[in-house]
Amino acid sequence: MTDIESTPTETQRDLDVDDVGGIADDVIENVERVIVGHPDAIEHILTALFARGHVLLEDVPGVGKTMLSRAIAASFDCSFKRVQFTPDLLPSDVTGANVYNQKTQTFEFRSGPIFANVVLGDEINRAPPKTQSALLEAMEEGQVTIDGETHSVPDPFAVIATQNTVERDRTYDLPMAELDRFMKKLELGYPTAGDESEMLENVVGTHPIEAVEPVASLADLEDIRAVTADVTVEEPVRTYVTRLARFTRNHAELGASPRASVLLLRAAQGRAVLNGRDYVVPDDVQTEATVVLPHRIRSGAAERTAADLVADALENVPVE
Missing domain, CATH: 1.10.8.80 (Magnesium chelatase subunit I, C-Terminal domain)
Known part of the structure; x- marks a missing residue:
């Protein structure tokens, strides 16, 4: 009988709790090049990402909700998609749809922007509840069902949504079933005078968001989530x-x-x-x-x- 050396099939985790703090510090430093004066909000979004949660940012326009979301997503080397919610947006614009291919005479699934590791839903309350509900299955179960066929979203998966709090007559309230799927709801507020002055200095010329580079990999985020779950x-x-x-x-x-x-x-x-x-x-x-x-x-x-x-x-x- 010949002995055959077995090869482990499971990937060994490369990070432990002590490593996570260093990665988190790198991400926070990276994000603070874009967003000044919101360390608590940055930490809250990071802990939500680590804990497999989704985040809702609610505040008045212009305080940096979208930039904060983009900066955190850009700090991880993972797929990122943005959905600009509008009153005429359809559910299929978010999830994708089956499209008939005349050449093959078959229906083919064309994925929507929800199929990304980090999805930014910008001004989510501008879309009617029917369109907002397109997120529910993905946020809870990590999948999307279209015409009876189930498609898994990428893993890891997280939704960071922003919400306009000013134009109530032009927006829709989020249903409780959707609100309950967001792990956290955050408000940024206005910056202090010193933070605003620093922010103005940073945005002179090219906006710093354009220079943000990843400081952590997708594998790092997967490992961090596994460490957190344990x-x-x-x-x-x-x-x-x-x-x-x-x-x-x-x-x-x-x-x-x-x-x-x-x-x-x-x-x-x-x-x-x-x-x-x-x-x-x-x-x-x-x-x-x-x-x-x-x-x-x-x-x-x-x-x-x-x-x-x-x-x-x-x-x-x-x-x-």
Whole structure:
């Protein structure tokens, strides 16, 4: 009998928790060449990417939502597509469609811009709900079904969407089913005087977004996601997340969904990795809860916002 040397079929992971911090620092430095004064937002988007989540950026026009999204996507050497949402945009403009080929006399699938590692949905609330719903299956299940045939989107996959908050009469509200699929909802706000002055200095001449080069590979992002998924979440932390979610359900018209609890834990895992740990602590949950929970909650009281309710939950729910 001849012995045949077996070759491992699984690819060994090249990164560990200690490596992720260095890559994250490189990405943050890269992005800050384009966007000044928003370190917290950059970290929140990174932790969402690490934790297999999607991000919604909501704010007034002109504060850098699109540039921030582009800069983070450009920092990873992965496929990137942008969808400019408009009132006349069709679902097939996002997902793609089966097109008849007269030469072969068969229908061929032509993929839409959703088939990319990072998809930027610019001003997503300008499109009607029917078009927005084209994202739902891909965001939750990593696939698109067209004419009964299922097509997988690339892995890793993430949606970063921006939303206009000013022209309410010319936009559509995002349905709760879509909002609930976004791990985080962020607001940038206006820069400080010093940050705005630095930004103006940076954009004189060529815009810095044109010079952004990747500082991490697609394989790095895949490894980081695998590292993040392996971060330990002990039972007391899981119980704490459950109690936070139940507090919102008991004190609001619509509280945080079970999906919100799952995404909060994943976001906390991303935060732990960013901080160089392979285990989650309550501080990770508390940091992420303020951007993971509010957009899923309807308080039912005009004088009490969803953010107020989450702040009450963080203050009143004990860590045991």
